[in-house]
Amino acid sequence: MNSEQLEILDIIRSAGGAIPQKELRKHLDYSEGKASAMVVELERLNVIGKVKNGRENMLFLTQKREVPFLGT
Numbered sequence: 001m002n003s004e005q006l007e008i009l010d011i012i013r014s015a016g017g018a019i020p021q022k023e024l025r026k027h028l029d030y031s032e033g034k035a036s037a038m039v040v041e042l043e044r045l046n047v048i049g050k051v052k053n054g055r056e057n058m059l060f061l062t063q064k065r066e067v068p069f070l071g072t
Contacts, residue, residue, distance in 0.1 A: 005038055012048065018060040021050070
């Protein structure tokens with residue numbers, strides 16, 4: 001995992017484990033496209049999940065705990 005992906009995980013963890021994708025982007029200095037690509041990759045790694053909540057996507061940490069950055 002790269003530092004940008006770890007930053008996303010830290011932001012989600014700091015938000016209590018779940019955050020709207022639109023809110024996550026406010027915390028990042030990346031383009032919307034790059035942020036979305038990183039979210040897709042983290043989903044592929046099964047480290048985060050995404051569910052539709054009305055018109056927005058909610059991102060959440062999964063139960064995968066092999067990521068040392070999560071502190072477990």
